Amino acid sequence: TQLLEQSPQFLSIQEGENLTVYCNSSSVFSSLQWYRQxxxxxxxxxxxxxxxxxxxKLKRLTFQFGDARKDSSLHITAAQPGDTxxxxxxxxxxxxxxxxxxxxGTKLSVKP
Amino acid sequence: NAGVMQNPRHLVxxxxxxxxxxxSPMKGHSHxxxxxxxxxxxxxxxxxxxxxxxxxxxxxxxxxxxxxxxxEGPSILRIQQVVRGDSAAYFCASSPLGQGHGYTFGxxxxxxxx
Numbered sequence: 001t002q003l004l005e006q007s008p009q010f011l012s013i014q015e016g017e018n019l020t021v022y023c024n025s026s027s028v029f030s031s032l033q034w035y036r037q038x039x040x041x042x043x044x045x046x047x048x049x050x051x052x053x054x055x056x057k058l059k060r061l062t063f064q065f066g067d068a069r070k071d072s073s074l075h076i077t078a079a080q081p082g083d084t085x086x087x088x089x090x091x092x093x094x095x096x097x098x099x100x101x102x103x104x105g106t107k108l109s110v111k112p
Numbered sequence: 113n114a115g116v117m118q119n120p121r122h123l124v125x126x127x128x129x130x131x132x133x134x135x136s137p138m139k140g141h142s143h144x145x146x147x148x149x150x151x152x153x154x155x156x157x158x159x160x161x162x163x164x165x166x167x168x169x170x171x172x173x174x175x176x177x178x179x180x181x182x183x184e185g186p187s188i189l190r191i192q193q194v195v196r197g198d199s200a201a202y203f204c205a206s207s208p209l210g211q212g213h214g215y216t217f218g219x220x221x222x223x224x225x226x
Contacts, residue, residue, distance in 0.1 A: 033214055042116075042203050042217030043155070088155070099145055099168060100215065104154040 003027075004091055004103035012109040016078055021106040023089035024071045030092055032065055032072045033100065037086040079110045114139070116206050117186075118218035125194045125225050133189040133221045137206030144187045145215065146179060149201045158202075161187060194225045 005024045013019055023032070031050045035043035047056050049065035049072065056063045060083075062075040076083055086107050090100040117136040125131050137144050142162055147155040157171040161181040172179065176194075181187040191198055201222050205215035 035217075040219075042205075042219050043215075045214045045216065048214050090155075099157040099160050099171070101157070102147075102155040104152075 004089055004101055006087075006089060006103035006106050008106060009104070010107050010109075012111065013079055015080055015110055015112050017110075018075070018077050019079055019108070020073055020075045021087055021108070022071070022073050023103055025091060026070065027091070027093065028069050030069070032069070033090045033092070034063055034072070034074055035088040035090065037088060037105070038084075043086075043088055076108075079108075081110045081112050084108055084110050116141075116204055116216050116218035118202075118204050118221050120221060121219060123221055123223050125223065127195060127225055128193050131191040131194050131198070131223055133191075133202050133204075133223070134186045135189070135204030135206075135218060136186040137204075138208075138216050141206035141208050141216070143207045143209070144181050145205045145207075146187075146189050147203045147205065149203060149220075155203065158189070191223075194223070196225045199223055199225045 007022050031048055033048045034046045036046055037043040047063045049063055052067045052069045054065045060077045064073050072089055086105045088102055088105045090102045092100050116138055119134050123131055144161045146158040148158055149155050159172050159179045160168040163181055164183050176192045178190045201220045203217050203220045205217045207215050
């Protein structure tokens with residue numbers, strides 16, 4: 001069974017601080033995606049990474065896929081209250097078919 | 113350009129009744145996935161469908177649960193004889209070319225069994 005472990009499980013910070021959340025697995029994934037979910041809503045796709053070592057930036061968010069394609073990180077610079085939410089990573093294990101495996105998420109709270 | 117539409121948003125059923133959850137994928141998306149989310153748990157895969165075909169149902173409980181995606185109309189997740197343990201948020205997602213291209217999720221159906 002492939003598992004994605006996310007850490008930390010909870011994170012509460014002040015506005016303006018930087019943070020990093022992690023997503024780790026013992027399995028190799030062909031692609032890895034990050035989503036953000038707000039209460040009462042479905043997850044929203046933030047980014048997809050497919051190449052080992054790949055780094056993608058989305059405004060204040062920086063996503064990195066590990067060289068071995070087993071882990072990923074999400075770094076947020078100068079966090080804002082609007083960044084509050086549940087951050088989920090999801091791994092795909094090849095081909096154009098099949099499902100994504102989701103981690104349990106990191107629940108981020110950014111206080112003004 | 114509507115996204116993934118799920119209905120109803122909230123569904124209350126008594127134990128033993130049937131629950132029908134509907135999902136209309138984004139226009140142009142032919143791949144549909146159903147996931148279940150329990151409080152403090154991650155999203156758990158249930159079933160992957162394309163039009164008129166079940167591609168992967170490895171996450172579906174063997175009894176009481178079924179899914180379809182007919183040629184016309186929405187995808188349906190059906191739960192027969194619901195029990196309290198079925199209470200959860202059920203999310204549908206669609207994608208144009210499979211999981212490597214990212215999912216678009218609906219807002220979910222929150223099923224409560226009383």
